[in-house]
Amino acid sequence: xxxxxxxxIFIALFYVSAVLLFLYFFFTKFSLEExxxxxxxxxxxxxxxxxxxxxxxxxGFLFFLFCVxxxxxxxxxxxxxxxxxxVFGKWIGVSLVVLGMSIGATGVYLFANFxxxxxxxxxFLDRYKNLEEKFKKSxxxxxxxxxxxxxxxxxxxNILPCIFNVKAINFFFATLVGIVPQVFIWVSLGSxxxxxxDQNEEAPEFGALISSPDIYVPIIAFLxxxxxxxxxxxxxxxx
Numbered sequence: 001x002x003x004x005x006x007x008x009i010f011i012a013l014f015y016v017s018a019v020l021l022f023l024y025f026f027f028t029k030f031s032l033e034e035x036x037x038x039x040x041x042x043x044x045x046x047x048x049x050x051x052x053x054x055x056x057x058x059x060g061f062l063f064f065l066f067c068v069x070x071x072x073x074x075x076x077x078x079x080x081x082x083x084x085x086x087v088f089g090k091w092i093g094v095s096l097v098v099l100g101m102s103i104g105a106t107g108v109y110l111f112a113n114f115x116x117x118x119x120x121x122x123x124f125l126d127r128y129k130n131l132e133e134k135f136k137k138s139x140x141x142x143x144x145x146x147x148x149x150x151x152x153x154x155x156x157x158n159i160l161p162c163i164f165n166v167k168a169i170n171f172f173f174a175t176l177v178g179i180v181p182q183v184f185i186w187v188s189l190g191s192x193x194x195x196x197x198d199q200n201e202e203a204p205e206f207g208a209l210i211s212s213p214d215i216y217v218p219i220i221a222f223l224x225x226x227x228x229x230x231x232x233x234x235x236x237x238x239x
Contacts, residue, residue: 048086049087060092063088063100064096064099064100067080067099069104070101070104071101071103071104071105071107071108071158072107072108077154077179077186080097080101081097081183081190082186082187084096084097085186085187085190085191089191090184094180094184097183098176099176101183102176105172106168108158108159112159116159116162120159120162120163124163128160135164136164139164139166139167140173143170143171143175146174148178148229149229188218192213196212
């Protein structure tokens with residue numbers, strides 16, 4: 001028993017180290033200044049569009065794999081959803097991100113459920129004890145609500161269901177459906193930004209940017225979604 005525990009701890013530490021190394025190399029490759037530069041974004045837009053036109057299936061598959069790895073590395077949805085909308089458009093972008101993140105999130109859940117369950121229960125069980133009975137009543141339905149309402153960082157929300165011993169298949173499909181509204185909004189915003197950049201050689205003023213329907217409609221939808229989730233969250237997380 002002691003030997004098994006040590007092996008689990010070793011593998012967990014290896015996973016955490018791999019995640020940190022991935023994030024380190026990713027963020028040292030590109031500086032924040034580069035990533036937010038209008039010229040950098042516009043130039044890379046042309047580069048990625050050329051790649052997409054050359055072989056959309058290969059580029060789509062590689063991006064799908066990146067979504068899986070990004071999620072396994074505890075990344076959050078916003079940047080890859082914006083990128084997906086920017087390069088692939090709304091519908092292809094949503095499909096790639098939702099499927100990739102659902103597979104990645106399920107991988108994180110399976111890993112945590114096998115190696116870290118005791119630690120997770122020790123840290124979080126008392127805080128989310130009120131959800132245990134809800135999950136027992138209707139596991140899939142409450143997983144779906146849990147995914148939709150959010151309120152917990154995505155990386156942590158992937159491991160918390162270990163407390164309730166939910167089935168991996170329910171976790172996967174609840175994630176697949178539950179994250180669609182949030183991902184769709186961010187992908188739509190990324191698609192809108194691409195259209196704006198395509199039409200402007202120089203960075204547009206904030207007023208012109210925010211007045212575009214491709215920008216303000218997703219933002220309004222996001223605020224509306226936040227309002228709905230706040231209301232639902234009060235009933236879901238409270239006893």
